[in-house]
Amino acid sequence: MTEKMNNQSNIDRFSGFADTYDRYRPAAPGIVAEVVRLYLGKMPATVVDIGCGTGLSTLLWREVAAAVVGIEPNGDMRAVAQSKAAECKNVRFIKGYSNATGLAAQSVDVVTISQAFHWMDHDTTLTEAARILKPGGILAVYDCDWPPVLDWQIEKEYHRLHSLCNEISLRATPSVDRKDKSKHLAAIQGCGLFSYVRELVFHHAEPMDADRMAGILLSQGGIQAALTADERVKPELERFAAFVRERMGTQTTMALFSYRMRLGIR
Numbered sequence: 103m104t105e106k107m108n109n110q111s112n113i114d115r116f117s118g119f120a121d122t123y124d125r126y127r128p129a130a131p132g133i134v135a136e137v138v139r140l141y142l143g144k145m146p147a148t149v150v151d152i153g154c155g156t157g158l159s160t161l162l163w164r165e166v167a168a169a170v171v172g173i174e175p176n177g178d179m180r181a182v183a184q185s186k187a188a189e190c191k192n193v194r195f196i197k198g199y200s201n202a203t204g205l206a207a208q209s210v211d212v213v214t215i216s217q218a219f220h221w222m223d224h225d226t227t228l229t230e231a232a233r234i235l236k237p238g239g240i241l242a243v244y245d246c247d248w249p250p251v252l253d254w255q256i257e258k259e260y261h262r263l264h265s266l267c268n269e270i271s272l273r274a275t276p277s278v279d280r281k282d283k284s285k286h287l288a289a290i291q292g293c294g295l296f297s298y299v300r301e302l303v304f305h306h307a308e309p310m311d312a313d314r315m316a317g318i319l320l321s322q323g324g325i326q327a328a329l330t331a332d333e334r335v336k337p338e339l340e341r342f343a344a345f346v347r348e349r350m351g352t353q354t355t356m357a358l359f360s361y362r363m364r365l366g367i368r
Contacts, residue, residue: 107223108199111277113175115221115323116155120178124156124186126317128246128359130216131306134159135166138212138240141365146211150234152200152227153218157183157193164190167212171205173198201226205234215243220281224289232295235368241296243286244363249318251358252310256349260319263342267328267335274331287364296366303362310357312350316343 116123139145146167151160154172156179163170164187172187172195174180180195187193198204200215200222213231215222231241249260272278291299319325319342328335 107201107226108175109221109223109277109279111275112221112279115275115278115327116176117178119321119326120156120176120182122317123179123321124158124182126314126321127158127217128306128308130159130162130214130244131304131359131361132162133304133306134214134216134242134244134363135162137302137363137365138214138242139166141367142211142238142240146240148210149212149214150203150205150210151214151216152198152203152231153215153222154183154195155179155216155218157186157195159214159216160193160195161187161190163212164193168192170194171196171210173200173203175199201230203230203234207233208236210234211236211239213239213241215241217245219243219245219286220283221279222281224281225293228290228293228295231366232293232368237368239368241290241366241368242363243290243366244361245283245286246306246359246361248322249315250308250310251305251360252315252355253349256315256346259342259345263319263338264322264324266338267322268324270332270335271324271327275327278327283362286362290364290366296368298367299365301362301364303360305358305360307356307358309354311352311354312343312347315346315350315357 149163149167160172170193
């Protein structure tokens with residue numbers, strides 16, 4: 103049953119650009135672990151990061167938890183994650199699905215899903231998260247908004263190009279199924295598996311230069327799919343990169359990533 107719920111097109115969407123993804127996207131901010139520890143009331147023994155990608159959201163926990171498991175179905179993404187964690191004895195990455203982790207029931211303190219819940223089947227994913235969480239354990243689903251807060255003219259052009267590429271990629275790969283992020287909280291509240299659910303928002307500042315700003319756009323799955331599907335996309339991306347360099351020059355500034363985190367207490 104769970105195999106049928108996992109859309110292979112969603113998984114394949116992130117093949118072929120794992121290094122770009124890892125280079126430009128933000129790592130999970132420390133406040134995620136601070137909030138989770140506050141609600142858990144103790145240091146977590148085991149944290150599971152589902153849909154972990156290249157480990158940007160997983161490695162946050164290496165100094166916090168005794169054992170950390172990243173679960174990722176995409177081989178390209180998982181390979182990058184494994185290479186980064188080669189020296190981390192308490193971190194491991196395994197192939198698995200959000201609704202079929204292969205982990206024992208009531209065996210983990212924390213389940214996190216970063217920038218990935220919109221690619222998953224909500225009902226079966228929440229059932230699996232609740233199954234592997236200990237009583238009182240925490241589910242944390244969080245995403246940042248794109249693009250980061252930086253320069254309104256750059257942001258406007260980012261949105262224009264992102265919308266264009268999404269239209270192209272959806273025509274090229276109509277089987278891709280992307281959920282509406284604004285419905286994440288309602289999905290967790292409505293499943294009836296958690297004793298308490300809430301949403302919180304925060305900002306996280308990271309250094310940003312022109313190269314990284316252009317790279318963040320390239321790290322999006324829809325952009326990569328559009329690049330493959332339509333030869334007109336590449337010059338558009340080149341124009342965007344040139345526009346960003348024109349606006350930012352060689353300076354590095356602090357950009358704000360705006361996050362939304364939904365918490366469920368088992």
